[in-house]
Amino acid sequence: MLCRRFLGACLSILTLASSPAVFADEPLLVYSARAEQLIKSVFEQFTKETGIEVRYFNGNEGALIERLKKEGDRAKADLLLTVDAGNLWYAAEQGLLAPFDSEEIAARIPAHLRDSENRWTALSLRARTIVYSTERVDPGKDHIASYADLARPEWQDRLCLRSSKKVYNKSLVASMIAHLGEDKTAAIVDGWVENLALRPLAEDSQVMEAILAGQCDAGIINSYYFGRLQAGRPDVPLALQWANQDSTGTHINVSGAGILKYAPQAEKAQQLLTWLTGPSAQGLFAAINKEFPANSKSPIDRQVHEWGPFKQDELPLEKLGELQARATRLMQKARYR
Amino acid sequence: MKRGRSLLIWTLAALIALPVITVFLAWFSPDPELWAHLRDTLLPEMLLNSVLLCLWVAAGCLLLGVSLAWLVSRYAFPGRDWLQWALVLPFAIPPYVLAFVYLGLFNYAGPLQSWLHSQFALPGVDIRESRLVLAGIFSLVFFPYVYLPARMAFMTQAASYDEAAASFGYGRLRRLRHITLPLARPALAAGVLLAVMETLADFGVVAIFNYTTFTTAIYSAWEDYRSLQSAAQIASLLVLFCLLLMLGERFQRHRHSLSARSSQALPRQRLSGIRGWLASACVAVVLGLAFILPVGQMLVWALTHPAGAGVADTLAWSLNSLRLACMAALLTVCVAVLLVLGGQNGSKKGLLRYSAALASSGYALPGSVMAVGLMIGLDALIPGLAFGSVGVLLYAYVSRFTAVSLGPLEQAAAHYNPHWDEAARTLGAGLWQRLAALRLPLMLPALASGFLLVMLDVLKELPATYLLRPYGWDTLAVRIYQLTSEGRYQEAAQPALLLILCTLLLFGLSALVRAKASLRRFSRQPQCAPAATRPATQHRGHVR
Known part of the structure; x- marks a missing residue:
């Protein structure tokens, strides 16, 4: 009898412990x-x-x-x-x-x-925008105001990009499809691939390293990667360029x-x-x-504040999700790896 | 009885291969439109790249593994005694770690090229463009897969063949080509196969190099097009390819089951003077490139960029890594023993061959595809199961790493003389007695090496751990990934070093155990029949 009662108590403790009731x-x-x-x-x-x-x-x-x-x-x-x-x-x-x-x-x-x-x-x-070498690029003379500018022939062999596998690039190209349509976007992406100085990199931080090493002069990165680099090296010879300020605003x-x-x-x-x-x-x-x-x-943040105000792309973000698959197709067709 | 046994073996193998089976089931819902797109874009490049990479890695592993094994087994030179063990150390380096260290040191902006540029005005090159560099990195990490079995094969080959050939006037190189290598071929093939499969399933290194392979296409289907089905279909092609390789390897192994082992090893030739030092230098260079250089670089990073994690956390991650590795290795070895003992059946040779290939197939899947495949399979078998549990994670490890522990065990089983079994039976020993007194003790060295290999692999494993670990089971590999995925390679050095330290700890422990075991064997030797001690000495030292 005592034994059974003990067993019952054990069982109830067990069921209590495993029940999904939330405390x-x-x-x-x-x-x-x-x-x-x-x-x-x-x-x-x-x-x-x-x-x-x-x-x-x-x-x-x-x-x-x-x-x-x-x-x-x-x-x-x-x-x-x-x-x-x-x-x-x-x-x-x-x-x-x-x-x-x-x-x-x-x-x-x-x-x-x-x-x-x-x-x-x-x-x-985070803004996905253009970064350039302050030593070799003059934003007054060089065309560097928009993502499309980087597809111009003057950037031949001077551009660094991160791999198209990274979701941030898929979203960027998706936003371009939303604004410009598929054909114009494809032309720009083709231009980028044409201008690449080296095989696309695995990380945004490597894009900046490649610019610093002189392998290329400009690239596209998420703003915080620049922030991290700048926090450790305040005088790093790189600068951010807010893209598309005269048109759709910088991709967010x-x-x-x-x-x-x-x-x-x-x-x-x-x-x-x-x-x-x-x-x-x-x-x-x-x-x-x-x-x-x-x-x-x-x-x-103070450091981020110093980069100055800029116009953001106000495209509803959910649009990016809808267009990502098309963006990837487009990049893969352009042999952007 | 026989039929029941083969049914059991097949069930076990199928359970181990559960993720692979679910991956193959994905073919029931094809997406022709996506396939057409992939065919036009990624597939040709991916196939060519994968095949070429595999060939180069196989060549690299063979070159390094065979030549080093030949050096340490046939010659005596300064430092040989410890160098032959030290050559196992590259196993401790996760491939992606070696890749980012090498990019940092040798790429365009790295110290070497900067120096060359400043001294000789050499133009900079992007080493990521070269397939050979990529294959070199894989070879440096995976060559121990070939080196270990090659070394054991060379050391245990009967001296009589070599002596006979020498008496016919065959030179050293001709003997190597016609006697030593053909006799070691099954062991070499198995090692190369493991290296190739690891290369095919790798995601980290090829991502760092942005090189398009099978895994790139698999992840593109999954992450870009959100089509797990298509990802599984591409993955199943990879598995099919590896299954063919595995079966091919097993067939050639059985064709060559000539037992040429003997405890009477060849005497080592002493290399004196400059030649001896040259031999040491060759081994040291490989060791330096594959182990000392990356560890040195990480030490520098760890000192300049502390990871910023507390001691308690770090200790917990290390313990989790070790605990998971230990449990997984134990389970995997048990499963492999069951497969080998149950599958080795005098009348039906095919049983072991095919069931072992099935059970090994999980090794060919990229980790996260395997983990998702396991989730889908388990969900169908046991509806309502919670995934974040140690049990499911261990299942994933067993599924993935059975191949690794099966290798040495199968080799050991192949050299088991069935007459010993008969002799024991005539003496009245029952099944369990025979197992406990004869089979298992003889398999012990192979068991130990399988155990160690699985532990090493689990320590380094990331994708399955990342997806299936229960709350509070973060490991060192998880920590490394979290830092590197944010581009913080330098800060990842500290946990990476700890991971390597854990591995060294394991090596040390296994050396200790082996030393004790050989001592015991030595003291017991006079009482044993010579025939029974021979196999034990033959198999010892697979991973010493």
Whole structure:
């Protein structure tokens, strides 16, 4: 009799332990495609301010989304944090994200930086723009005002690009398709490939290194890579050129997040998402990686501020996701590797 | 009984190959339009590049592996005793680490070219343009796959063949060509095959070089076109190609199952004076390029760019790496033993050959494709399973690395004399007794080397770990990736060095265990029948 009662107690403890019931002090789980060093201190700050603990699981964008698709409600994850508008769009397309309902977010983040159904929002912005050698390029004389300028014959054997496999280049070309149409974009990409001084590189940082080494004179990079380099070498002979200021504005990409459809703690997840768009997170989140805050009222990092104001491309970001596959086709046809 | 056994073996092999099977099932939903696009753009380039790269890597591994093994097994020269062990060290360097170190040192902006430019006004070159440089990097990392079996084969080949040839007036090189190499061919082929498969499944190095191969096309289908189906289809072609290679290798192994092993090894010729030092220098140069140079560069980076992670975190990552590697190696070796013992069946030679090829096929898949394939397969078999668990991760490792531990075990099994089994049976030993007293002890060296190889591979493994690890199971490889994916190569040096340190630790441990084992064997020797001790001495030292 005693034995049976003991067994019963054991069983009930076991079922309690394995039941999906959520306890009040369960930490939030974030699936993140952003590397740990870029998010750790932000979440620590959130915990400090709200008392809510955050755990995060890092992964590769594509693989993480695949895992979420397969796991469904078993994931027990609350928030998806990733880079590139295309990835956010795809996660939403695949039905992984639930819309948030927060007026605060809507007030803080401009509409073109959010999903039209509020399934995700941008958290930080990076400009993908032109970088050039201040020793060999004179922006007054050389044509360097737009992405299309880099396809001109005068840049023959002077251009460095990162691999077309990188999602940032897919989004850039997608934005060009949206503005110029496929034919004009193809002509520009052909021109780039024609002008390449060397095989496309694996990293934006290598594009800058190649310019510094004299292998080429100009390239296209995400602004924060320049910020990181400049932070260590303030007198580096490189400068950023804000592209397309006379036309569509400089191409913008984002890091962003959305609440997962099967989030066990959707309410707290929304609290975190809202907090991430607020003043204390925005400053921190952008500054860690030398980015621009998505909340335009937030202060900009001093170093980033010194690059000067510029006109952003205000194409709705979800457009980038829709056009990425076409952009890749176009680049692969142009033998841009 | 026999049929039941082969059914069991096939089930086991199929379970191990689960990710491969799901990848092949993707052919049920083809996307002809995407295939047409890929055919017009990436496919021709990818096929040509992959084939050429494989040929060069095979040649490079053979050249390095065979010549070094020949040097250390046939000659005595200064430093030979420790150099022959040190040549295993390149195994510890993850290929992508060697690639970024080499680009940093030898590319256009690196110190070597800058110096050449300033001294001799030599024009700078982009070493990424050269397929040979790429193949060289793979060869430097993977040549131990050939060196180890070659060395063992050369050391254990019966001296009598060589002596007979010498008495006919054959010179050294002719003996190498006509006697030594043909006898070692099965072992060499197996090693080259592993190197080629690793090269084909690599993503990191080819991404750093922006070189289009099979994996490029696989990831393009997946990440650019979000078509996991098409990615799986391309991957299945890769697996098919590797399966053909594997079967071919196993056929030629069986054709040449001439047992030419003996404990009476050839005496080593002493190289004196300048020739001896030249031999040492040759070995040292390879060791320097493949191990000392990258480690030195990383030491410099680690000192100038500290990674900024706490001691507790770093320790946890290292422990996770070691724990996962240890568990995975244990499981993999157990599975491989089951396959080999169960599959080795006097009446049906094909059973082991085909089931082992099936079980090894996961090695040919790029890690993340394999991991996703496993998720899809498991989801179909056990609906409702949570993926982020140590169990699933270990499954992935077993699936991927069975090939690595099967190699040495199959070789050991092939040299097992069935008469010993019969003799034991006539003495009244049952199945378990025979296993415990005869088969397993004789397989022990092969088991140990399989265990070590799997551990080394798991330590370096990234994509499957990254996708399937449970919360709190970050490893050193994961940490390295997080830093390098952001372009912070220098800061990645610290965890990379720790990873290498873990590997060295393993080498040290295995050397210690071996030393003890050989001591015990030595003390036991007088009581054993000479025939029974022979195989043990033959197989020892696969990875010493």
